[in-house]
Amino acid sequence: MIxxxxxxxxxxxxxxxxGFDIRLWSICxxxxxxxxxxxxxxxxxxxxxxxxxxxxxxxxxxxxxIKQFEIELNNIxxxxxxxxxxxxxxxxxxxxxxxxxxLVDNExxxxxxxxxxxxELISLGKPKHIDVIEKEFIIRKTLNNKxxxxxxxxxxxxxxxxxxxxxxxxxxxxxxxxxxxxIISLLVIFVIKKFLINYLEKMALYANNLSISxxxxxxxxxxxxxxxxxxxxDIVANSINSMRENLLSEIEKNRKNDxxxxxxxxxxxxxxxIGNIAHxxxxxxxxxxxxxxxxxxxxxxxxxxxxxxxESLDGITKSAKHLSSTIDDFRDFFKQDKExxxxxxxxxxxxxxxxxxxxxxxxxxxxxxxxxxVVVFALENxxxxxxxxxxxxxxxxxxxxxxxxxxIFINVYTKDTFMFxxxxxxxxxxxxxxxxxxxxxxxTTKHKAQGTGIGLYMSEEIxxxxxxxxxxxxxxxxxxxxxxxxxxxxVIKIPTV
Ligand SMILES: Nc1ncnc2c1ncn2[C@@H]1O[C@H](COP(=O)(O)OP(=O)(O)OP(=O)(O)O)[C@@H](O)[C@H]1O
Ligand SMILES: [Mg+2]
Numbered sequence: 001m002i003x004x005x006x007x008x009x010x011x012x013x014x015x016x017x018x019g020f021d022i023r024l025w026s027i028c029x030x031x032x033x034x035x036x037x038x039x040x041x042x043x044x045x046x047x048x049x050x051x052x053x054x055x056x057x058x059x060x061x062x063x064x065x066i067k068q069f070e071i072e073l074n075n076i077x078x079x080x081x082x083x084x085x086x087x088x089x090x091x092x093x094x095x096x097x098x099x100x101x102x103l104v105d106n107e108x109x110x111x112x113x114x115x116x117x118x119x120e121l122i123s124l125g126k127p128k129h130i131d132v133i134e135k136e137f138i139i140r141k142t143l144n145n146k147x148x149x150x151x152x153x154x155x156x157x158x159x160x161x162x163x164x165x166x167x168x169x170x171x172x173x174x175x176x177x178x179x180x181x182x183i184i185s186l187l188v189i190f191v192i193k194k195f196l197i198n199y200l201e202k203m204a205l206y207a208n209n210l211s212i213s214x215x216x217x218x219x220x221x222x223x224x225x226x227x228x229x230x231x232x233x234d235i236v237a238n239s240i241n242s243m244r245e246n247l248l249s250e251i252e253k254n255r256k257n258d259x260x261x262x263x264x265x266x267x268x269x270x271x272x273x274i275g276n277i278a279h280x281x282x283x284x285x286x287x288x289x290x291x292x293x294x295x296x297x298x299x300x301x302x303x304x305x306x307x308x309x310x311e312s313l314d315g316i317t318k319s320a321k322h323l324s325s326t327i328d329d330f331r332d333f334f335k336q337d338k339e340x341x342x343x344x345x346x347x348x349x350x351x352x353x354x355x356x357x358x359x360x361x362x363x364x365x366x367x368x369x370x371x372x373x374v375v376v377f378a379l380e381n382x383x384x385x386x387x388x389x390x391x392x393x394x395x396x397x398x399x400x401x402x403x404x405x406x407x408i409f410i411n412v413y414t415k416d417t418f419m420f421x422x423x424x425x426x427x428x429x430x431x432x433x434x435x436x437x438x439x440x441x442x443x444t445t446k447h448k449a450q451g452t453g454i455g456l457y458m459s460e461e462i463x464x465x466x467x468x469x470x471x472x473x474x475x476x477x478x479x480x481x482x483x484x485x486x487x488x489x490x491v492i493k494i495p496t497v
C-alpha cells in the first residue's frame with residue numbers, strides 16, 4: 001500500500017487543522033528548514049514503520065479468521081457428517097435439504113453440494129471459484145463393522161467479505177496512525193521551536209545587531225527562572241558571551257594603545273612646537289625689552305617725552321598681544337576636546353602654517369597654496385595635527401635635497417559634498433616597495449631620533465575614524481617653472497557636512 005501525504009503549505013491541511021490551537025498552527029507555518037527536514041524524516045520513518053506494523057497486524061488477523069473458519073468447518077465434519085450419512089443411507093431427502101440449508105445459512109458459506117458416488121445428488125447456493133475456500137468431506141457409513149464411502153460433501157466459502165473487512169481495517173488503522181504521526185510531528189516542531197529554534201533565532205538576531213557600540217550588552221536567552229540548567233544552548237550562549245568579553249577587553253586594550261600613540265604623537269609635536277614658540281617669541285620679547293630699557297634710559301637722562309613714552313608703551317602692548325595670540329594658537333592646538341565644530345579651512349591652514357612656518361622658512365621651503373574657502377563641520381585641532389604630520393614628512397624628505405628648489409603645493413577644493421585637500425612635494429616620492437606600508441603603525445624609514453613611524457598611522461586613524469573620511473597617497477611627476485619633479489601626493493577627502 002502506498003500512502004502519500006502532502007506536508008504543510010497546502011490549503012487542505014489548514015482545513016484539517018482548523019480546530020488546532022492557532023499558535024501551534026502559526027508555528028507550523030513559520031517552521032524553518034530544520035523543522036521541515038525533521039518533520040519529513042519523522043514522517044517517512046514513522047510511515048514506513050506504521051505500514052509494516054499494520055501489514056503484519058492485519059496478516060495475523062486474516063490468518064486468525066481463516067483458522068477460526070477451518071475449525072468451524074472441521075466441526076461440521078466431526079459432529080454433523082454422521083447425521084448426513086444416515087439421511088443419505090435412508091434416502092431422507094427432507095433431512096438432506098435441511099442439512100444443506102443449515103450449512104448455507106452460515107454467512108460465509110455460499111454453496112454446498114452432495115455427491116452420491118460420482119453423481120451430484122443435491123446442491124444449494126451459487127458456486128464461485130475465485131477468492132474462496134473449497135472443502136470436500138467424504139461421507140462414510142459403517143455397516144457390519146465395515147466403513148463404506150457413500151458420498152461426498154463439497155462446501156464453498158466466500159472470502160470476499162473477509163478481504164473487504166481486512167481492507168477497511170487497513171485503511172482505518174493507517175489513517176489513525178498517520179493522524180498520530182501528524183500530531184507527534186507538530187509537537188516535535190513545537191518543542192524544537194520552543195527549546196532550540198527560538199534560541200537560535202535570538203542568537204542570529206543578536207549576532208546581526210552586534211556592533212562595537214552595543215558590545216557591552218550580554219546575550220540573554222532565558223528568563224532567570226529557567227536558567228538553572230545548563231544545556232547545549234546555554235553552553236553556546238556562554239561561549240558567545242565570553243567571546244564578546246574577550247573582544248571588549250581587546251578593544252579596550254587597543255583603545256589604550258591608540259591613546260598612548262596619540263599622546264606620543266602629540267608629545268613629539270609639542271617638542272617641535274616649543275622650538276616654534278621660542279622662535280616666535282624671540283622677536284616680540286626683544287621689542288618689549290628694547291622698549292622698556294629705552295624708556296628707562298631716556299627717563300634717567302630726563303629725555304623721555306610723553307609721545308615717546310606712549311609710542312614705546314604701544315609697542316610693548318602690541319608685542320604682548322602678539323605673544324598672547326601665539327599662546328592661544330598653541331593652547332588651542334593642545335586642547336583635548338573632541339567636539340566637532342564648524343570652521344573655515346582657510347583659517348585652519350593659516351593656523352597650521354603659523355605653527356610650523358618658522359621651520360619651513362628657515363629651511364627655505366616654499367609653500368604654494370591654492371585654498372578654496374570651504375566651511376566644514378569637523379575636528380579642527382585633529383585636522384591641524386594631520387596637516388602638520390603630512391607637511392613635516394614633506395619637510396623631512398625635502399631637507400635631504402640640496403640641489404633644487406624645495407616646494408610644497410597645497411590645493412583645497414570641493415566636489416559634491418566632499419572637501420579635498422591635496423598636499424604634494426617635490427622630494428622624489430615614496431619608494432614603490434614601501435608605499436603600501438606607510439600608514440602602518442611604527443613604519444618608518446627614518447633614524448630612531450627622527451621618526452617613530454606613527455605620524456601617518458595616527459593621521460589615517462583621525463581622518464577615517466573621527467571624520468568619516470579617507471586619506472590616500474600616490475607618487476606624481478609634474479612640471480613647475482619648466483622643471484620636471486617627482487613627489488609624494490597625499491589626498492585627504494572629508495565630508496563637508
Ligand atoms: N612626503 C613623503 N615623501 C617621501 N616619503 C614619505 C613622505 N611622507 C611619508 N613618507 C614615508 O612614510 C614613512 C612613514 O611616515 P610617518 O609619518 O608615518 O612616520 P615618520 O615620519 O617616519 O615618523 P613620525 O612618527 O615622526 O611621523 C616615512 O618614514 C617615510 O619613509
Ligand atoms: Mg611623520
